Amino acid sequence: MCLGIPGRIVAVADEEAMLCVVDVSGVRRTVDVVCVAAPGAPLADLVGAWVLVHVGFAMSVIDEEEAAATLKVLTEIGEAAAEMEALTAGAIAPLASQPAGQE
Amino acid sequence: MRFVDEFRDPALARALVKEIEAISARLERGRDRPFAIMEVCGGHTHAIFRYGLEGLLPDLVEFVHGPGCPVCVLPMGRVDDCVAIAEREEVIFATFGDAMRVPGSRKSLLQAKAEGADVRMVYSPLDALTLATRNPEREVVFFGLGFETTMPSTALTVLRAAREGVENFSLFCNHITIIPTLRALLEQEDFGIDGFIGPGHVSMVIGTEPYRFIADEFKKPLVVAGFEPIDLLQSLLMVLRQIEAGDARIENQYARVVPPHGNPAALKAVAEVYEPRPTFEWRGLGSIAGSGVRLREAFARFDAERRFAVPDVKVADPAQCRCGAVLTGAEKPWACPEFGKGCTPETPLGALMVSSEGSCAAYYQYGGLRGEAA
Numbered sequence: 001m002c003l004g005i006p007g008r009i010v011a012v013a014d015e016e017a018m019l020c021v022v023d024v025s026g027v028r029r030t031v032d033v034v035c036v037a038a039p040g041a042p043l044a045d046l047v048g049a050w051v052l053v054h055v056g057f058a059m060s061v062i063d064e065e066e067a068a069a070t071l072k073v074l075t076e077i078g079e080a081a082a083e084m085e086a087l088t089a090g091a092i093a094p095l096a097s098q099p100a101g102q103e
Numbered sequence: 104m105r106f107v108d109e110f111r112d113p114a115l116a117r118a119l120v121k122e123i124e125a126i127s128a129r130l131e132r133g134r135d136r137p138f139a140i141m142e143v144c145g146g147h148t149h150a151i152f153r154y155g156l157e158g159l160l161p162d163l164v165e166f167v168h169g170p171g172c173p174v175c176v177l178p179m180g181r182v183d184d185c186v187a188i189a190e191r192e193e194v195i196f197a198t199f200g201d202a203m204r205v206p207g208s209r210k211s212l213l214q215a216k217a218e219g220a221d222v223r224m225v226y227s228p229l230d231a232l233t234l235a236t237r238n239p240e241r242e243v244v245f246f247g248l249g250f251e252t253t254m255p256s257t258a259l260t261v262l263r264a265a266r267e268g269v270e271n272f273s274l275f276c277n278h279i280t281i282i283p284t285l286r287a288l289l290e291q292e293d294f295g296i297d298g299f300i301g302p303g304h305v306s307m308v309i310g311t312e313p314y315r316f317i318a319d320e321f322k323k324p325l326v327v328a329g330f331e332p333i334d335l336l337q338s339l340l341m342v343l344r345q346i347e348a349g350d351a352r353i354e355n356q357y358a359r360v361v362p363p364h365g366n367p368a369a370l371k372a373v374a375e376v377y378e379p380r381p382t383f384e385w386r387g388l389g390s391i392a393g394s395g396v397r398l399r400e401a402f403a404r405f406d407a408e409r410r411f412a413v414p415d416v417k418v419a420d421p422a423q424c425r426c427g428a429v430l431t432g433a434e435k436p437w438a439c440p441e442f443g444k445g446c447t448p449e450t451p452l453g454a455l456m457v458s459s460e461g462s463c464a465a466y467y468q469y470g471g472l473r474g475e476a477a
């Protein structure tokens with residue numbers, strides 16, 4: 001549960017509420033980006049970035065290679081499956097504020 | 104080295120193991136017990152077992168698995184409090200899945216749910232907040248637990264609830280902090296640990312500075328590590344190099360994710376919402392001063408402990424359980440008479456058997472019942 005999982009920010013969901021849409025191995029959900037947003041910069045700057053997502057919060061910006069390596073380890077130790085299961089089964093509204101047709 | 108081939112860089116892994124062996128050979132003289140290196144993070148414990156890293160090490164070096172699994176250190180009395188809140192008519196009790204099976208003195212949350220309590224497994228505290236806005240006639244309580252990695256997420260959720268004026272959301276706060284815990288371990292008289300592998304994602308939040316006292320006061324090395332097998336081997340080597348040189352410093356092997364001063368936005372939210380409790384009880388370790396946090400007065404209306412009277416009764420672990428000794432690394436799981444008998448992942452007696460990050464579950468899964476290291 002403490003490991004989190006890498007995902008890629010694909011859209012801004014709500015600028016004022018500091019929410020973005022992140023794609024985690026094909027599953028999308030809204031995440032809080034307060035911890036990775038540069039103060040004063042628009043959230044659009046984050047689109048395309050890889051982040052470490054921990055219980056619905058982007059906690060750190062990582063590079064693509066780091067993201068791939070982390071996913072591989074998580075898969076091998078069985079944590080990726082657990083994390084994805086929690087994400088899909090336990091998310092109340094993963095797509096709640098995803099803007100239509102935006103990538 | 105049967106597992107090394109599947110590492111990202113098998114050649115590097117072999118070189119690291121060789122170097123570890125060489126240092127160990129140099130350190131051997133006059134040494135009557137192995138160098139015990141404690142990894143504090145449950146995720147590291149899991150990775151060490153999965154990759155069979157213990158099997159790659161010379162006899163003179165061993166990993167000791169520390170108390171870094173937040174589910175594992177939750178005392179029974181707190182689980183009982185959760186069940187008591189969850190069984191209230193008006194409450195929807197939202198929790199991470201990991202906590203569902205932790206045994207309380209009467210039942211786990213999973214059993215309470217089977218008996219009709221409205222317990223919901225959620226992925227994120229934000230999902231619990233959504234539950235609250237969608238069910239205005241109910242009281243939604245989120246079970247907040249975890250070290251500093253998870254603390255920002257619940258703090259930010261409370262701040263969000265305050266901003267949005269959500270009245271029917273509260274947090275049952277069971278967060279614990281790593282620094283007082285490490286201090287308590289180090290102050291134990293018979294604490295035979297020679298160095299630490301520091302937690303990666305806790306450090307991503309708090310940075311590396313807070314560990315300084317471990318080097319300065321207790322003269323032990325600590326290296327913050329990533330989760331790849333290579334990361335762990337490299338960090339272990341860095342610890343051993345310090346030992347050989349007679350050094351005690353805080354090093355950061357995981358600098359690609361861990362900044363020296365942590366995550367400022369996360370730390371700000373945590374400081375705004377939480378304050379240290381005078382003391383907090385841990386399963387198997389007893390009470391540790393300053394190791395838990397609670398909501399500040401300004402956020403009292405989001406505090407489930409203030410909103411619902413919780414029983415708050417201390418319950419001792421079953422007498423035959425060795426959970427405490429295993430948690431501090433003093434004993435291996437198979438020293439516990441219940442290991443693999445009364446206590447298995449399907450029917451856990453202690454929390455160390457519940458989570459995949461707990462050392463009893465790890466030994467059970469990967470080390471078998473033979474009573475030897477995996």
Ligand code: SF4
Pocket residue numbers: 424425426427429436439440441442443446451452453454455456463
């Ligand atoms: S085997 Fe079970 S009871 Fe024994 S120490 Fe481990 S978790 Fe505790």
